[in-house]
Amino acid sequence: MASLGRSIDELMQALRCLPGVGPKSAQRMTFHLLDKQRDGAQRLLDALAQALDKVQPCQRCQILSEQTLCERCSDPQRRQDQLCIVEMPSDVIAIEQATHYQGQFFVLSGHLSPLDGIGPEALGIPKLLTWLDSGQLEEVILATNPTVEGEATAHYISELVRARQIKVTRLAHGIPLGGELEYVDSGTLSHAFSGRESI
Protein backbone atom coordinates (compact mmCIF):
# COMPACT_ATOMS: atom_id res chain seq x y z
CA MET A 1 0.00 0.00 0.00
CA ALA A 2 2.83 2.37 -0.88
CA SER A 3 0.51 4.84 -2.59
CA LEU A 4 -1.50 7.81 -1.40
CA GLY A 5 -4.40 7.64 -3.82
CA ARG A 6 -5.08 8.16 -7.49
CA SER A 7 -5.08 11.98 -7.71
CA ILE A 8 -1.71 12.16 -5.97
CA ASP A 9 -0.19 9.42 -8.15
CA GLU A 10 -1.51 11.15 -11.26
CA LEU A 11 -0.03 14.50 -10.27
CA MET A 12 3.32 12.80 -9.65
CA GLN A 13 3.17 11.19 -13.09
CA ALA A 14 2.12 14.45 -14.76
CA LEU A 15 4.98 16.42 -13.18
CA ARG A 16 7.44 14.04 -14.80
CA CYS A 17 6.83 15.68 -18.18
CA LEU A 18 8.89 18.63 -16.90
CA PRO A 19 12.50 18.56 -18.08
CA GLY A 20 14.93 17.19 -15.49
CA VAL A 21 12.21 15.86 -13.17
CA GLY A 22 12.51 12.17 -12.19
CA PRO A 23 10.33 10.09 -9.83
CA LYS A 24 11.92 11.42 -6.61
CA SER A 25 11.67 15.09 -7.60
CA ALA A 26 8.11 14.57 -8.82
CA GLN A 27 7.17 13.07 -5.44
CA ARG A 28 8.84 15.94 -3.59
CA MET A 29 7.09 18.52 -5.80
CA THR A 30 3.71 16.84 -5.32
CA PHE A 31 3.90 16.88 -1.51
CA HIS A 32 5.23 20.43 -1.59
CA LEU A 33 2.36 21.64 -3.80
CA LEU A 34 -0.42 19.85 -1.93
CA ASP A 35 0.90 20.27 1.57
CA LYS A 36 2.97 23.41 2.06
CA GLN A 37 2.33 25.49 -1.00
CA ARG A 38 -1.36 25.30 -1.76
CA ASP A 39 -1.40 29.02 -2.66
CA GLY A 40 1.56 28.48 -4.97
CA ALA A 41 -0.16 25.44 -6.46
CA GLN A 42 -3.33 27.44 -7.13
CA ARG A 43 -1.23 30.19 -8.72
CA LEU A 44 0.56 27.61 -10.88
CA LEU A 45 -2.79 26.16 -11.90
CA ASP A 46 -4.11 29.57 -12.97
CA ALA A 47 -0.89 30.59 -14.74
CA LEU A 48 -0.72 27.30 -16.63
CA ALA A 49 -4.37 27.45 -17.68
CA GLN A 50 -3.95 31.06 -18.83
CA ALA A 51 -0.72 30.37 -20.73
CA LEU A 52 -2.10 27.24 -22.42
CA ASP A 53 -5.13 29.25 -23.48
CA LYS A 54 -3.38 32.39 -24.71
CA VAL A 55 0.11 31.46 -25.87
CA GLN A 56 0.80 30.00 -29.30
CA PRO A 57 3.66 30.25 -31.81
CA CYS A 58 3.86 33.59 -33.68
CA GLN A 59 2.63 33.06 -37.25
CA ARG A 60 5.72 34.69 -38.70
CA CYS A 61 8.72 33.82 -36.50
CA GLN A 62 7.33 30.89 -34.46
CA ILE A 63 8.35 32.39 -31.10
CA LEU A 64 5.83 31.84 -28.29
CA SER A 65 3.50 34.83 -28.10
CA GLU A 66 0.11 35.92 -26.84
CA GLN A 67 -0.66 37.57 -30.19
CA THR A 68 -0.98 36.01 -33.63
CA LEU A 69 1.95 38.22 -34.61
CA CYS A 70 4.50 38.63 -31.79
CA GLU A 71 5.77 41.97 -30.42
CA ARG A 72 9.01 41.74 -32.35
CA CYS A 73 7.39 40.90 -35.67
CA SER A 74 4.81 43.67 -35.34
CA ASP A 75 7.41 46.31 -34.37
CA PRO A 76 8.09 48.54 -37.43
CA GLN A 77 11.18 50.02 -35.70
CA ARG A 78 13.16 46.79 -36.03
CA ARG A 79 15.42 46.16 -39.04
CA GLN A 80 13.66 44.13 -41.71
CA ASP A 81 16.79 43.11 -43.62
CA GLN A 82 18.45 40.95 -40.95
CA LEU A 83 17.14 37.58 -39.80
CA CYS A 84 18.64 35.59 -36.94
CA ILE A 85 17.71 31.90 -36.83
CA VAL A 86 17.78 30.19 -33.42
CA GLU A 87 16.68 26.84 -31.99
CA MET A 88 14.71 27.91 -28.91
CA PRO A 89 12.72 30.92 -27.62
CA SER A 90 15.25 31.19 -24.77
CA ASP A 91 18.00 31.81 -27.35
CA VAL A 92 16.13 34.94 -28.48
CA ILE A 93 16.18 36.26 -24.92
CA ALA A 94 19.85 35.35 -24.48
CA ILE A 95 20.82 37.16 -27.71
CA GLU A 96 18.74 40.24 -26.84
CA GLN A 97 20.29 40.41 -23.39
CA ALA A 98 23.86 40.07 -24.70
CA THR A 99 23.77 42.12 -27.92
CA HIS A 100 22.16 45.18 -29.50
CA TYR A 101 20.66 43.12 -32.33
CA GLN A 102 17.54 44.84 -33.62
CA GLY A 103 16.61 42.63 -36.56
CA GLN A 104 14.14 39.80 -37.01
CA PHE A 105 14.21 36.35 -35.42
CA PHE A 106 13.08 32.93 -36.57
CA VAL A 107 12.66 30.18 -33.96
CA LEU A 108 13.04 26.62 -35.25
CA SER A 109 11.86 25.08 -31.95
CA GLY A 110 14.45 22.35 -32.28
CA HIS A 111 16.95 21.02 -34.79
CA LEU A 112 16.88 18.52 -37.66
CA SER A 113 16.82 15.02 -36.20
CA PRO A 114 15.74 12.46 -38.82
CA LEU A 115 15.92 9.58 -36.33
CA ASP A 116 13.27 11.28 -34.16
CA GLY A 117 11.19 12.09 -37.23
CA ILE A 118 12.00 15.82 -37.04
CA GLY A 119 12.42 17.00 -40.62
CA PRO A 120 12.33 20.46 -42.26
CA GLU A 121 8.52 20.69 -42.04
CA ALA A 122 8.48 20.23 -38.25
CA LEU A 123 10.91 23.14 -37.90
CA GLY A 124 8.84 25.44 -40.12
CA ILE A 125 11.38 25.54 -42.97
CA PRO A 126 8.62 26.01 -45.63
CA LYS A 127 7.56 29.19 -43.79
CA LEU A 128 11.20 30.27 -43.64
CA LEU A 129 11.56 29.74 -47.40
CA THR A 130 8.61 32.07 -48.09
CA TRP A 131 10.37 34.68 -45.96
CA LEU A 132 13.68 34.15 -47.77
CA ASP A 133 11.86 34.52 -51.10
CA SER A 134 10.20 37.79 -50.05
CA GLY A 135 13.29 39.80 -51.12
CA GLN A 136 13.42 41.77 -47.85
CA LEU A 137 16.46 40.03 -46.37
CA GLU A 138 20.10 40.97 -46.85
CA GLU A 139 21.66 38.84 -44.14
CA VAL A 140 20.70 35.62 -42.41
CA ILE A 141 22.54 34.96 -39.13
CA LEU A 142 22.66 31.28 -38.15
CA ALA A 143 22.66 31.01 -34.34
CA THR A 144 21.81 27.36 -33.79
CA ASN A 145 23.60 25.54 -30.97
CA PRO A 146 27.23 24.49 -31.55
CA THR A 147 26.26 20.80 -31.32
CA VAL A 148 26.37 18.18 -34.08
CA GLU A 149 22.62 18.54 -34.68
CA GLY A 150 22.76 22.33 -34.50
CA GLU A 151 25.64 22.45 -37.00
CA ALA A 152 23.84 20.07 -39.36
CA THR A 153 20.70 22.22 -39.19
CA ALA A 154 22.77 25.37 -39.82
CA HIS A 155 24.46 23.72 -42.81
CA TYR A 156 21.10 22.66 -44.25
CA ILE A 157 19.64 26.17 -43.91
CA SER A 158 22.80 27.87 -45.17
CA GLU A 159 22.46 25.98 -48.47
CA LEU A 160 18.88 27.21 -48.86
CA VAL A 161 19.89 30.81 -48.07
CA ARG A 162 22.91 30.83 -50.33
CA ALA A 163 20.84 29.51 -53.26
CA ARG A 164 18.83 32.76 -52.98
CA GLN A 165 21.93 35.03 -53.11
CA ILE A 166 21.44 36.24 -49.54
CA LYS A 167 24.49 36.74 -47.31
CA VAL A 168 24.64 34.05 -44.62
CA THR A 169 26.72 34.31 -41.43
CA ARG A 170 27.34 32.05 -38.45
CA LEU A 171 28.17 32.94 -34.83
CA ALA A 172 31.97 32.91 -34.38
CA HIS A 173 33.49 29.78 -32.87
CA GLY A 174 36.49 29.96 -30.54
CA ILE A 175 37.52 29.95 -26.91
CA PRO A 176 34.94 31.46 -24.54
CA LEU A 177 35.86 34.50 -22.42
CA GLY A 178 37.05 33.78 -18.87
CA GLY A 179 38.31 30.45 -17.67
CA GLU A 180 41.62 28.81 -18.53
CA LEU A 181 42.99 27.52 -21.80
CA GLU A 182 43.89 24.07 -20.44
CA TYR A 183 40.24 23.37 -19.63
CA VAL A 184 38.93 24.30 -23.09
CA ASP A 185 37.95 21.13 -24.99
CA SER A 186 40.24 20.10 -27.82
CA GLY A 187 37.66 20.57 -30.58
CA THR A 188 37.10 24.20 -29.58
CA LEU A 189 40.83 24.82 -29.14
CA SER A 190 41.66 23.37 -32.54
CA HIS A 191 38.91 25.52 -34.08
CA ALA A 192 40.18 28.65 -32.30
CA PHE A 193 43.78 27.91 -33.33
CA SER A 194 43.10 27.38 -37.01
CA GLY A 195 40.79 30.41 -37.07
CA ARG A 196 43.30 32.72 -35.30
CA GLU A 197 42.92 36.42 -36.08
CA SER A 198 45.71 38.98 -36.69
CA ILE A 199 45.87 41.75 -34.08
Place this chain on the structure above:
Amino acid sequence: MASLGRSIDELMQALRCLPGVGPKSAQRMTFHLLDKQRDGAQRLLDALAQALDKVQPCQRCQILSEQTLCERCSDPQRRQDQLCIVEMPSDVIAIEQATHYQGQFFVLSGHLSPLDGIGPEALGIPKLLTWLDSGQLEEVILATNPTVEGEATAHYISELVRARQIKVTRLAHGIPLGGELEYVDSGTLSHAFSGRESI
Protein backbone atom coordinates in the same frame (compact mmCIF):
# COMPACT_ATOMS: atom_id res chain seq x y z
CA MET B 1 12.35 43.77 -24.45
CA ALA B 2 13.75 40.55 -23.00
CA SER B 3 10.30 39.19 -22.22
CA LEU B 4 7.80 37.11 -24.13
CA GLY B 5 4.56 38.44 -22.69
CA ARG B 6 2.68 38.44 -19.43
CA SER B 7 1.22 34.90 -19.44
CA ILE B 8 4.65 33.41 -20.13
CA ASP B 9 6.34 35.51 -17.42
CA GLU B 10 3.62 34.57 -14.95
CA LEU B 11 3.99 30.86 -15.67
CA MET B 12 7.76 31.19 -15.16
CA GLN B 13 7.18 32.92 -11.83
CA ALA B 14 4.57 30.37 -10.74
CA LEU B 15 6.85 27.41 -11.51
CA ARG B 16 9.41 28.82 -9.08
CA CYS B 17 7.26 27.73 -6.13
CA LEU B 18 8.39 24.16 -6.92
CA PRO B 19 11.26 22.98 -4.70
CA GLY B 20 14.67 23.22 -6.37
CA VAL B 21 13.45 25.29 -9.32
CA GLY B 22 15.34 28.54 -9.96
CA PRO B 23 14.88 31.14 -12.71
CA LYS B 24 16.74 29.17 -15.40
CA SER B 25 14.91 25.89 -14.75
CA ALA B 26 11.59 27.74 -14.62
CA GLN B 27 12.31 29.29 -18.03
CA ARG B 28 13.29 25.92 -19.47
CA MET B 29 10.16 24.28 -18.03
CA THR B 30 7.93 27.04 -19.39
CA PHE B 31 9.21 26.71 -22.96
CA HIS B 32 9.09 22.94 -22.69
CA LEU B 33 5.45 22.98 -21.52
CA LEU B 34 4.20 25.56 -24.03
CA ASP B 35 6.27 24.49 -27.00
CA LYS B 36 7.10 20.80 -27.04
CA GLN B 37 4.85 19.26 -24.42
CA ARG B 38 1.43 20.83 -24.79
CA ASP B 39 -0.21 17.44 -24.18
CA GLY B 40 1.89 16.99 -21.07
CA ALA B 41 1.03 20.53 -19.96
CA GLN B 42 -2.68 19.85 -20.39
CA ARG B 43 -2.31 16.63 -18.41
CA LEU B 44 -0.44 18.49 -15.67
CA LEU B 45 -3.17 21.13 -15.61
CA ASP B 46 -5.91 18.50 -15.19
CA ALA B 47 -3.97 16.49 -12.59
CA LEU B 48 -3.17 19.60 -10.55
CA ALA B 49 -6.77 20.84 -10.65
CA GLN B 50 -8.04 17.40 -9.63
CA ALA B 51 -5.53 16.98 -6.81
CA LEU B 52 -6.12 20.50 -5.43
CA ASP B 53 -9.84 19.79 -5.47
CA LYS B 54 -9.81 16.30 -3.93
CA VAL B 55 -6.74 15.97 -1.74
CA GLN B 56 -6.60 17.27 1.83
CA PRO B 57 -4.95 16.13 5.06
CA CYS B 58 -6.56 13.09 6.73
CA GLN B 59 -8.51 14.26 9.79
CA ARG B 60 -6.80 11.69 12.01
CA CYS B 61 -3.18 11.29 10.85
CA GLN B 62 -2.74 14.39 8.65
CA ILE B 63 -1.38 12.42 5.66
CA LEU B 64 -2.56 13.66 2.26
CA SER B 65 -5.63 11.73 1.22
CA GLU B 66 -8.66 11.84 -1.05
CA GLN B 67 -10.92 10.80 1.83
CA THR B 68 -11.68 12.59 5.10
CA LEU B 69 -10.19 9.54 6.81
CA CYS B 70 -7.27 8.03 4.86
CA GLU B 71 -6.97 4.39 3.77
CA ARG B 72 -4.59 3.54 6.61
CA CYS B 73 -6.72 5.13 9.32
CA SER B 74 -9.89 3.45 8.09
CA ASP B 75 -8.27 0.00 7.82
CA PRO B 76 -9.38 -2.11 10.84
CA GLN B 77 -6.69 -4.74 10.04
CA ARG B 78 -3.86 -2.44 11.12
CA ARG B 79 -2.52 -2.46 14.69
CA GLN B 80 -4.11 0.23 16.81
CA ASP B 81 -1.55 0.18 19.62
CA GLN B 82 1.50 1.42 17.67
CA LEU B 83 1.90 4.96 16.34
CA CYS B 84 4.80 6.07 14.14
CA ILE B 85 5.35 9.84 13.94
CA VAL B 86 7.05 11.18 10.79
CA GLU B 87 7.72 14.59 9.28
CA MET B 88 6.52 14.12 5.70
CA PRO B 89 4.04 11.95 3.75
CA SER B 90 7.01 10.60 1.75
CA ASP B 91 8.45 9.19 5.00
CA VAL B 92 5.31 7.04 5.37
CA ILE B 93 5.92 5.57 1.92
CA ALA B 94 9.65 5.04 2.66
CA ILE B 95 8.89 3.21 5.93
CA GLU B 96 6.18 1.04 4.34
CA GLN B 97 8.51 0.09 1.50
CA ALA B 98 11.38 -0.78 3.85
CA THR B 99 9.62 -2.45 6.78
CA HIS B 100 6.61 -4.61 7.66
CA TYR B 101 5.20 -1.96 10.00
CA GLN B 102 1.43 -2.36 10.19
CA GLY B 103 0.54 0.23 12.84
CA GLN B 104 -0.74 3.79 12.67
CA PHE B 105 1.05 6.88 11.34
CA PHE B 106 0.97 10.55 12.26
CA VAL B 107 2.37 13.09 9.77
CA LEU B 108 3.62 16.35 11.30
CA SER B 109 4.12 18.00 7.88
CA GLY B 110 7.32 19.60 9.09
CA HIS B 111 9.27 20.12 12.27
CA LEU B 112 9.28 22.65 15.09
CA SER B 113 10.93 25.84 13.89
CA PRO B 114 10.14 28.78 16.18
CA LEU B 115 12.11 31.22 13.99
CA ASP B 116 9.78 30.47 11.07
CA GLY B 117 6.75 30.67 13.33
CA ILE B 118 6.15 26.91 13.22
CA GLY B 119 5.04 25.87 16.71
CA PRO B 120 3.19 22.80 18.08
CA GLU B 121 -0.20 23.97 16.72
CA ALA B 122 1.06 24.15 13.12
CA LEU B 123 2.24 20.53 13.37
CA GLY B 124 -1.08 19.29 14.75
CA ILE B 125 0.28 18.46 18.22
CA PRO B 126 -3.12 19.19 19.91
CA LYS B 127 -4.68 16.50 17.68
CA LEU B 128 -1.81 14.16 18.56
CA LEU B 129 -2.42 14.77 22.29
CA THR B 130 -6.06 13.72 21.95
CA TRP B 131 -4.82 10.51 20.33
CA LEU B 132 -2.24 9.93 23.08
CA ASP B 133 -4.98 10.46 25.69
CA SER B 134 -7.32 7.96 24.03
CA GLY B 135 -5.64 5.06 25.86
CA GLN B 136 -5.28 2.94 22.68
CA LEU B 137 -1.53 3.37 22.27
CA GLU B 138 1.19 1.20 23.78
CA GLU B 139 4.17 2.43 21.75
CA VAL B 140 5.00 5.66 19.98
CA ILE B 141 7.84 5.40 17.41
CA LEU B 142 9.56 8.72 16.68
CA ALA B 143 10.79 8.70 13.09
CA THR B 144 11.53 12.38 12.48
CA ASN B 145 14.61 13.24 10.41
CA PRO B 146 18.04 12.94 12.08
CA THR B 147 18.59 16.71 11.75
CA VAL B 148 18.84 19.28 14.54
CA GLU B 149 15.22 20.35 13.99
CA GLY B 150 14.01 16.76 13.69
CA GLU B 151 15.79 15.78 16.92
CA ALA B 152 14.35 18.79 18.74
CA THR B 153 10.85 17.93 17.55
CA ALA B 154 11.32 14.29 18.60
CA HIS B 155 12.55 15.41 22.02
CA TYR B 156 9.55 17.70 22.48
CA ILE B 157 7.08 14.95 21.55
CA SER B 158 8.87 12.29 23.62
CA GLU B 159 8.29 14.40 26.75
CA LEU B 160 4.56 14.57 25.98
CA VAL B 161 4.37 10.82 25.36
CA ARG B 162 6.38 9.85 28.43
CA ALA B 163 4.14 12.01 30.65
CA ARG B 164 1.28 9.70 29.62
CA GLN B 165 3.13 6.49 30.55
CA ILE B 166 3.32 5.31 26.95
CA LYS B 167 6.49 3.57 25.71
CA VAL B 168 8.39 5.84 23.33
CA THR B 169 11.08 4.63 20.88
CA ARG B 170 13.33 6.31 18.34
CA LEU B 171 14.81 4.95 15.09
CA ALA B 172 18.31 3.58 15.78
CA HIS B 173 21.26 5.85 14.93
CA GLY B 174 24.51 4.44 13.59
CA ILE B 175 26.48 3.84 10.43
CA PRO B 176 24.34 3.17 7.35
CA LEU B 177 24.68 -0.12 5.46
CA GLY B 178 27.02 -0.13 2.45
CA GLY B 179 29.70 2.44 1.80
CA GLU B 180 32.98 2.83 3.64
CA LEU B 181 33.71 3.75 7.23
CA GLU B 182 36.13 6.55 6.36
CA TYR B 183 33.40 8.46 4.55
CA VAL B 184 30.90 8.31 7.43
CA ASP B 185 30.65 11.74 9.10
CA SER B 186 32.25 12.04 12.53
CA GLY B 187 28.97 12.73 14.40
CA THR B 188 27.46 9.49 13.10
CA LEU B 189 30.65 7.53 13.74
CA SER B 190 30.95 8.78 17.34
CA HIS B 191 27.28 7.89 17.89
CA ALA B 192 27.77 4.40 16.43
CA PHE B 193 30.94 3.84 18.48
CA SER B 194 29.47 4.81 21.83
CA GLY B 195 26.30 2.85 21.06
CA ARG B 196 28.16 -0.33 20.00
CA GLU B 197 26.27 -3.60 20.46
CA SER B 198 27.64 -6.94 21.68
CA ILE B 199 27.49 -9.75 19.11
